[in-house]
Amino acid sequence: MRTTCPIQQSISAEPYQSAPATLFGYTPNVHEILRGLRCHEFVAYVQPKFELESNAVHSVEVLARWEHPQRGLLAPAAFIPLMAFETLLLDELLCDLLDQGLACQTELHSQGRTLGFSFNLSMLQLANDALIGRLIGRLGEHTLPLSLVTLEVTEDAPSVASAVCFQNVSRLRRLGVRMSLDDYGTGYSSLLRLCQLPFDELKLASQVTWHSIENRPYRSVIGNTVALAQELRMQLVVEGIETEGQRVWLKQMGVQLGQGYLHSRPMAADSFAEWLRANPYAIATRSSFNS
Numbered sequence: 001m002r003t004t005c006p007i008q009q010s011i012s013a014e015p016y017q018s019a020p021a022t023l024f025g026y027t028p029n030v031h032e033i034l035r036g037l038r039c040h041e042f043v044a045y046v047q048p049k050f051e052l053e054s055n056a057v058h059s060v061e062v063l064a065r066w067e068h069p070q071r072g073l074l075a076p077a078a079f080i081p082l083m084a085f086e087t088l089l090l091d092e093l094l095c096d097l098l099d100q101g102l103a104c105q106t107e108l109h110s111q112g113r114t115l116g117f118s119f120n121l122s123m124l125q126l127a128n129d130a131l132i133g134r135l136i137g138r139l140g141e142h143t144l145p146l147s148l149v150t151l152e153v154t155e156d157a158p159s160v161a162s163a164v165c166f167q168n169v170s171r172l173r174r175l176g177v178r179m180s181l182d183d184y185g186t187g188y189s190s191l192l193r194l195c196q197l198p199f200d201e202l203k204l205a206s207q208v209t210w211h212s213i214e215n216r217p218y219r220s221v222i223g224n225t226v227a228l229a230q231e232l233r234m235q236l237v238v239e240g241i242e243t244e245g246q247r248v249w250l251k252q253m254g255v256q257l258g259q260g261y262l263h264s265r266p267m268a269a270d271s272f273a274e275w276l277r278a279n280p281y282a283i284a285t286r287s288s289f290n291s
């Protein structure tokens with residue numbers, strides 16, 4: 001069941017007039033987003049993380065989509081940048097997707113498929129004590145072990161990993177929740193961040209994957225990231241795997257887990273159970289969970 005996350009009525013459209021335009025020719029305003037949230041138009045899509053060796057589904061990442069009544073299905077690029085201007089909106093989205101994702105996870109478990117689920121959380125959200133308290137409350141109601149829940153920290157702003165962030169990561173990890181550093185190697189998702197906060201998973205950014213085979217510097221980055229993850233005892237997931245050549249090459253480099261269009265595109269959480277049934281290689285395995 002979805003929890004009710006109160007949205008402040010007082011949010012004004014004024015500060016958002018300079019928000020970045022999207023590449024899609026449509027820039028929603030804050031009131032449209034609020035309406036969409038209240039009408040539950042934001043839906044959870046899921047994309048599997050898979051084992052490179054066997055193609056088996058290892059776990060899934062929950063990704064936001066907006067089923068806009070006039071504009072059709074919108075990807076995060078159309079609304080996350082505006083939401084990042086007002087983190088209350090992002091918080092509301094996270095609560096909504098958490099409810100949808102955990103419900104899907106529970107339902108799959110009842111069908112005999114136990115899979116880890118990941119959710120995206122920005123650095124700014126990680127610094128918000130009240131939000132983290134709310135998440136912990138919701139996670140406390142979950143009937144599955146919290147080691148099956150991962151929070152992927154996305155770097156949308158040059159925010160400093162403050163003592164508050166560190167404390168909140170520690171609070172979550174004490175409950176068993178896994179922490180992941182998303183888009184590693186780009187923007188502020190850096191070696192420094194890796195030193196500042198304790199993570200269980202490292203997600204190497206797609207931009208590295210796309211050039212990895214033919215380009216020596218990218219190959220070196222992959223090789224060194226594999227070694228780094230092993231050294232730090234972190235699970236490495238390589239994002240953006242689009243070709244069989246990339247899968248085979250990454251496997252040879254020692255990468256065990258990946259995510260990308262080669263295996264599957266994001267799909268509606270509602271249709272995921274059906275997709276699992278239709279795909280014989282999508283065998284859920286629990287053996288590789290490290291906690």
Ligand code: C2E
Nearest residue numbers: 063064075076120121122154240241242259260261262266
């Ligand atoms: P991300 O967390 O790094 O998610 C992976 C993105 O890469 C997804 O884009 C996914 O569809 C895309 N992707 C996966 N495999 C491939 C591939 O093989 N090729 C290509 N070209 N792309 C691939 P999506 O769904 O558009 O999401 C973009 C970003 O928006 C996410 O990147 C994440 O940072 C953010 N985002 C998505 N949902 C949420 C959310 O609920 N909350 C927050 N705060 N951010 C979210």
Ligand code: MG
Nearest residue numbers: 061120152182
């Ligand atoms: Mg992510």
Ligand code: MG
Nearest residue numbers: 182183203239
């Ligand atoms: Mg990513």
